[in-house]
Amino acid sequence: MHTTEPSLAGIVDAITEANLHGLLRNEKQSPDSGVLTGYSGNKVVGVLQRLARLFVSDATACYLEIGVFQGLTLNSVAYATPTLACFGIDNFAFFDPGKKNLSIVTQRIEALGNSNAHLINADFEDALDNLGAWIGDRKIAVYFVDGPHDYRSQLMCLEFALPYLHERAVIVIDDSNYEHVRQANADFLRTHPDWFLIAQAYTSSHPDNMSAEEGSSAKNGWWNGVNILVRNQKDLGTRIYPPTRRSRSAFExxxxxxxxxxxxxxxxxxxxxxxxxxxxxxxxxxxxxxxxxxxxxxxxxLAKFDSMNTNSRELPEFIISKIGQ
Ligand SMILES: C[S@@+](CC[C@H](N)C(=O)[O-])C[C@H]1O[C@@H](n2cnc3c(N)ncnc32)[C@H](O)[C@@H]1O
Structure with missing residues (x-):
């Protein structure tokens, strides 16, 4: 089995190129083709494609994303890296009132001939609990986090994926404009000193709150912000963290x-x-x-009390683990 490790310089080049040139162009991905639409900026898609390309000759590597929606990012990466196995997890619980997204994703995989793209139709916690059943012995080389955006889910998307991550994995976390997403990333970085923040990009607000002009620039750019993390890259020197507020009142x-x-x-x-x-x-x-x-x-x-419901009535009164059994 052949393995390669992209250099830090290669990763930096891929991110810089995406910042300059956005999407890797091809006829099926032109904005007018209608084959691929979704909620991601062109620079976000472009960085995923370029980072994934760094791992195409590594037979142990794969791409994984949480949050497929209608398949824009999954198909864009799979199309750019036909020899790399690409997996996407989605339970289609959000942004899918007509329950059409699953079939849209499968149709697009077929239309693009992306036989390397695989959909995992599950909640991310269930999928990450038993990911080997889907990815086998492969390791996640490029990991795109774009699923549920509450603080706990953001943090758990990172924590639960740890056992499956490639030695040189790169993590791209979408929607890092949000303070609670930056806080989850910062908390992960503080508790995992082998991970480094290599790049961060933000836009002025969520694109839904932008003017048409700003929105189109976010669509061509970094959408709702990204943080990019790399592992075991000590050459990066001083550790940095995404900006967060000292007050924790919203979390409290x-x-x-x-x-x-x-x-x-x-x-x-x-x-x-x-x-x-x-x-x-x-x-x-x-x-x-x-x-x-x-x-x-x-x-x-409704729960019994106005507030401070503990849901603990059925729990055991006392329990202790026995040693050596
Ligand atoms: C912003 S969309 C992803 C956009 C997508 N990457 C694209 O290219 O357009 C977020 C997706 O996360 C999915 N999602 C939300 N909570 C989830 C969960 N607990 N498990 C799996 N997927 C989830 C939603 O169903 C939704 O399709």
Whole structure:
């Protein structure tokens, strides 16, 4: 089995090229072809393609992404690296109201002739728990994290993948504009000193909050920001971390949400209070009505207490592990 390790200089060149030139062009990926559309910037796609190409002659390597959506990144990388096995995990739980994304991805894999692209239709935690069943003995050389964006999921996407990562793996974390994503990356870097932040790119806001002009520049660029991590590259010298705020109050608020009986309505509650801030009485009334209906539908399943529900009634009173059994 032939293995190669891309040099740090090769990785830096791949990232620099992507920053200068974006997507690796081919007729099927032209923006007008309609074959590939999705939620990623051209520089993000371009960096994945170029990083994956560094590993094409390594038979032990593969590409893995969490968050396939309609297959833009998975197919773009697979098309650029026909000899590299490429895997994508998605449970199609988000951005898929018509339940069409699974068939869109499979159709696109076929349309592009990407026989090296493999879809893992599962929740990322279940998939990473038993990833060997899909990737065999391969190691993840390029790992793209673009699935659920809550703090815990972001951190666990990194932690749970550790046993499967290639010695010279590169991790690209999308949506690093978000503070909680940067915090998860910074926490991972602080607790894993063999990992280094090699590149970071940010845009002014989430593209959905941009003007049309800014949005098109983000689409051609780094979309909603990325952090790129490499392993065992001590030549990088001083360790750096993505910028984070010292205040942890938003993370500390998690403790109020999780044990609250209305936790499942936290999104609705935030939208409701936002209408107050926006001084929009009609929108407020509409949302309030929707919430009243929602509360009556979930009432039979509500936890017993207003807050501080522990869900521990059925847990054992005391348990201790026996030594040597
Ligand atoms: C932003 S989209 C990915 C965009 C994609 N990389 C592209 O090229 O357009 C995020 C995806 O993550 C998936 N996702 C969210 N939570 C997940 C979970 N717990 N397990 C697996 N996939 C998940 C969603 O279904 C969604 O398709």
């Amino acid at each position: 608020a998690d403790h109020l949400v999780h044990p609250h009986r209305m936790a499942s309505l936290v999104g609705d509650s935030l939208r409701l209070t936002n209408e107050i801030a926006n001084k929009a009485p009609l929108a407020f009334a509409r949302r309030l009505l929707r919430m009243v209906r929602k509360i009556s539908s979930i009432r039979p399943r």
